Amino acid sequence: MVGDTLDLHPTPMDKRGLGVTTKPVFAAQFRVAICHVGSPLGSSCCHSCMQAWKIVADGGGVSVRSPYPCLMPTPAPAAETSHVKGLAIGLFGVLTLSPDALLIRLLSVSGWTLVFWRGLLMSATLMFAVALTNRGAFVQTVRGIGRIGILAAVLQAAGSICFVMSILNTQVANTLIILGALPMFVAIFSSIFLQERASLHTWLAIPVSALGIVITMHKGFALGQWTGDLLALCTAILGSIHLILLRYARGRNLTPSAALGGLFGASVAFVMAPTVLIPAVDFPYLAVMGCVVIPVAFSCFVTAPRFIPAPEMSLVVLLEMVLGPNWVWLGLGERPADAAFCSVAGLYCVPC
Structure with a gap:
């Protein structure tokens, strides 16, 4: 997988209402700061949000899906x-x-x-x-x-x-x-x-x-x-x-x-x-x-x-x-x- 600088906001929606990106990124660089209702990461609300994450291999890159587009990851600068x-x-x-x-x-x-x-x-x-x-x-x-x-x-x-x-x-x-x-x-x-x-x-x-x-x-x-x-x-x-x-x-x-x-x-x-x-x-x-x-x-x-x-x-x-x-x-x-x-x-x- 190839790492690349990535800006995922705003996040496109697919037919099922999922935020989707297939741009090549390093999964290890994902980080999320705020959940869909503005709660800090780690609260009970965010726990349910994080359960919805799905990261799967997609060709040469990584496909990341979440029902909450605001939770789409941003890469850590490396x-x-x-x-x-x-x-x-x-x-x-x-x-x-x-x-x-x-x-x-x-x-x-x-x-x-x-x-x-x-x-x-x-x-x-x-x-x-x-x-x-x-x-x-x-x-x-x-x-x-x-x-x-x-x-x-x-x-x-x-x-x-x-x-x-x-x-x-x-x-x-x-x-x-x-x-x-x-x-x-x-x-x-x-x-x-x-x-x-x-x-x-x-x-x-x-x-x-x-x-x-x-x-x-x-x-x-x-x-x-x-x-x-x-x-x-x-x-x-x-x-x-x-x-x-x-x-x-x-x-x-x-x-x-x-x-x-x-x-x-x-x-x-x-x-x-x-x-x-x-x-x-x-x-x-x-x-x-x-x-x-x-x-x-x-x-x-x-x-x-x-x-x-x-x-x-x-x-x-x-x-x-x-x-x-x-x-x-x-x-x-x-x-x-x-x-x-x-x-x-x-x-x-x-x-x-």
């Missing part, structure tokens, strides 16, 4: 609450992910070794969480992701590999600024495949984002960091398609898909890595990254698009452009270039 919930989940995910670039730079292992442990620990943590929250239905929950979930996992694995390799081959600020292209790609793909209209702020951010990418990549080519910059651009494209898929499959629990993505990435890295052994000094950083930062962030990222449009979610992700480079600056003294500051400032001035 869209605004869901929107705020989606924003809160997305924001929490970005805040959790913000130290990720710093943790990557603090590790001394090779890129492929890092991808292996990052994906393996993330996958194990998320699978444990899915098993804990879906007792008795673990297999059904994992199988419920379907082909869309598997494709999303492949895109996530590829994006994670590109992100890690980009961080290791260019300045952190460069990577995160180029990821600012995410809203541009999401807005385009979303309008084509989901018919979701991006906000004016999103479309205004697109040329600013493109200009920031051109400036950043031009400087990267001059410094010989073009490999990392191109990998960052690939991350943005893969991430945007991933967000579109998550929004498309918003009716499913795709947390197992995120776990599967970590496992796919770890499998590729196991073949490519010169070794999977890590120094003892690196283990605390890997544990925080793989068991806390990445699992929490990605579980938020697969949940938030169920409540907010993909273009809006991509704008929330842009917050990492501000937080990520500053964590690295504070932790390692890697100051972002002036062009990076200008690009970030331009993007965040657009919504204002």
Whole structure:
């Protein structure tokens, strides 16, 4: 059944004098305030009124019948609450992910070794969480992701590999600024495949984002960091398609898909890595990254698009452009270039 905003006053009458609506609504959202004689709900009069309610399935919607048209239900507002919930989940995910670039730079292992442990620990943590929250239905929950979930996992694995390799081959600020292209790609793909209209702020951010990418990549080519910059651009494209898929499959629990993505990435890295052994000094950083930062962030990222449009979610992700480079600056003294500051400032001035 599909939920929809509904205004049932005045209520049409059928041949038997019953108030009728067949518009699709959520039965759980029905609420009645006053009975046909003005008595508050719960009185003896209303008891007889409520006995007359009949709610039956009617095709794709719900048919509600009552001999008292004034008792026809009105839906409880839920869209605004869901929107705020989606924003809160997305924001929490970005805040959790913000130290990720710093943790990557603090590790001394090779890129492929890092991808292996990052994906393996993330996958194990998320699978444990899915098993804990879906007792008795673990297999059904994992199988419920379907082909869309598997494709999303492949895109996530590829994006994670590109992100890690980009961080290791260019300045952190460069990577995160180029990821600012995410809203541009999401807005385009979303309008084509989901018919979701991006906000004016999103479309205004697109040329600013493109200009920031051109400036950043031009400087990267001059410094010989073009490999990392191109990998960052690939991350943005893969991430945007991933967000579109998550929004498309918003009716499913795709947390197992995120776990599967970590496992796919770890499998590729196991073949490519010169070794999977890590120094003892690196283990605390890997544990925080793989068991806390990445699992929490990605579980938020697969949940938030169920409540907010993909273009809006991509704008929330842009917050990492501000937080990520500053964590690295504070932790390692890697100051972002002036062009990076200008690009970030331009993007965040657009919504204002």
